[in-house]
Amino acid sequence: MAGVRYDPSLQELRRGDRQVEAWQAELLRSGERIDAAVLERLELTARTWASRLNDAPPPTLGPSALSEIRRIIIGGYERVLDADGRPLDVVDDLMIRAEAIRHVFRDSLDADVGVATGDAHVAMDMLDGWLPGVRGVELAELLDRSPRQVQRWRSTGGVAPRRLELVVRLVALLRHGWTPNGIIAWFRRPRAELGGAAPISLLDDEDAGHDLVEAARRGRAQHGS
Amino acid sequence: MTGTVDLRGRAAFRLSNYDTPFRARPNTYSGRWHTQEDGPTQYLCLEPTGAWTEAARAEGLRTEDELALLRTRIWVVWLDTTGLADYSTFDAADRAGFPPDALVDEDHARCQVEGARLRSLGYSGVVAPSAACSGGTNVTLFGARYLAAWGTPARLSSAIQGAIVARGAPEQGITSHVRHLGEQHAGLAAYRNRQPPDAPPAADALL
Known part of the structure; x- marks a missing residue:
């Protein structure tokens, strides 16, 4: 499709999608070795994401998608704080949350064809x-x-x-x-x-x-x- | 009392044109064993044919030519699941006190109520006859799951190994297996035919 210029906000969403995948891979690597330091890093990641979403939300994400992502992150943050000595359960919960965020990105990408179709x-x-x-x-x-x-x-x-x-x-x-x-x-x-x-x-x-x-x-x- | 089925080490199949066969968020639509309030629910088939028949039934594809227009992905996943409610046959459901006809009824209401009950009792899902494919068996898993690469030992409880096994359209011959919306379910009809006829009313009931 020569001549079609893709929307930069969509590229930003794709970057977000890849970041979540990278974070999932890191989470899996941490696996059974999860300890206080890893939990602290996960907590920091969740806070950073929440803050970034508040300060500069990707324009392609609608208000309901943003709200859903915030809810998922806050729930994960609380889950890490409440970690009760079963590290694999925490990792499992965070993997599901990361996957859910990736699906929000994916659905937004699907719904937006990435160009101005008004032309x-x-x-x-x-x-x-x-x-x-x-x-x-x-x-x-x-x-x-x-x-x-x-x-x-x-x-x-x-x-x-x-x-x-x-x-x-x-x-x-x-x-x-x-x-x-x-x-x-x-x-x-x-x-x-x-x-x-x-x-x-x-x-x-x-x-x-x-x-x-x-x-x-x-x-x-x-x-x- | 509802018995349980152990599906450790069994393959199952599912149609999904996304990059994963599993849901991590609540389903957008209600389905046979869940409402939109119930959280993520995964629908799978124990036979490869099952996933194609589900597509044919959902999309109303009645001819081989119509099925040939599909360009879909069928995933195989490797189950390691226990604690599934055993409604795998009409007999099993009947023995557990669940009406057998509800398993394949076009109205999902009775299954949705039962699904909520089974969740609350801690069942991990349901094994039941397929409504789309007479003779087929479906597996429904309650809760979110995510894809683990094939061959990766799944140490985390929500991870399930899976891979794409088919892309495109089914081989010829699927249409004869499909039970379309509104059609009689051959498996249920056969089950009913095996049942003894209703006992005649007691004499005093006629008075």
């Missing part, structure tokens, strides 16, 4: 990259525009309509579980959680955006059926 040229660049082999008429039907208009977006850009932006967000999630033609078929298949409607029929419904994103996300992992 139709950029949005089409992304869709073309993710949907190779999909016929122009099918993409035009998905976007509810003529193939000629879609081609104009590719060549000259312009302001992306809401439907195009929403399709980009949905395809960004769906590409993890479907082939390009599978993505197009997903939009046409009725879904129980959407009241039996096919996603394509709700793309212009301003109230349905959140439900559509959740439906796209839902297929990424097995649920208890």
Whole structure:
């Protein structure tokens, strides 16, 4: 996708994600050798993270994600302070907390495609990259525009309509579980959680955006059926 | 009294298109054995086919051509788990006093209440017939877990070894195993057919 400039705040989020992974590896290495000095270092790490989140939260993280991370860190800080002589349990608890934070980062990364999709040229660049082999008429039907208009977006850009932006967000999630033609078929298949409607029929419904994103996300992992 | 199952040294399978098969945060949606208030819950299948049938049922994929459009990841995980509630067959559930039909009912309410009860009693999860695949068995683990690399001895209680074993779409032939939403569960029907017919009402009840 030449010419697409990625959002720096997203890069910051990716850095945070990698930092958590590095911290998990350190935690595992400490393992059974965990002692007062290690606990002190863990406590300091938790305080540093909490302080950094307060002072300079990554802009891509929404208020609920930030609040969730703070809760996880504070709980971990208290767990370290209350360490009761079972070091492996403390390490296990902290590993789960670090993993939970990593999942908050991951979900934020998934939900944000990292570029300004309000630019139709950029949005089409992304869709073309993710949907190779999909016929122009099918993409035009998905976007509810003529193939000629879609081609104009590719060549000259312009302001992306809401439907195009929403399709980009949905395809960004769906590409993890479907082939390009599978993505197009997903939009046409009725879904129980959407009241039996096919996603394509709700793309212009301003109230349905959140439900559509959740439906796209839902297929990424097995649920208890 | 609900018995327990020991699944130490057993492989299980799960579909997840993330970089881990496990949840460390509460599930976004309620499921058969949990509500959103219950904390993280992990759903696994004991047979590799099970994970594909779960995807087919959840997404309403009815033909081989539709299944071929999947590009998903199937994980294998190595269980080292004891203390799982034994509802592994309809008989086992019946013996424990849990209604067998609830195990595969489209309405999850009875299983969710039972899941909360089992959690409160300290069970680590449930083994039960798969609702998506007649003849299949599912394992549900209560609580958060995280992935340990395959071959790494798991010293921490929430770590489970796992690895990706398949990417893409299933082999042909899965569709015949899938029980879609609203369809009869063949395993439950067979179980019911084996039950003695209801005893006729006592004579005095007819008066």
